[in-house]
Amino acid sequence: MVIDSEICHGKPTFKGTRIMVWQVLEMLKAGCGFEDILKEFPSLTVGHIKAALDFAAKKVAGESLVQA
Template sequence: MEYISDRITIDEKICNGKPTIRGSRITVQTLLEFLSAGDSPDDILKQYPSLELEDIQASLKFAASLLGRNYSIKPVA
């Protein structure tokens, strides 16, 4: 298991290696999708009682750090 932060982990045996919250089966992607759909952090915490507000904040920070990288688009034949 690789720790991206104290709250974000990646383990190839959990959720096909997607970043998850503290080794659980709750992915960062899931939290971001809830937020983008308009759910509030409180809504998410009610649906997932094992989560903490810091987990949601860590997910946002993780996503922001990924977008801070440089990307190039290459055509694929």
């Protein structure tokens, strides 16, 4: 994931895409499974979805976030 002020107004996105992490998290919150997310965003992998969950967990825990 990357945070770049020039891409999507500085919102966290998946590297090489304009898909924002919050979009995946919202789909998970709505009850979508990994397969649903991968159909909606074919350029993502299961690893991307797991990274979004890890990002959210660290954010909530107050841990520092490392940019990749």
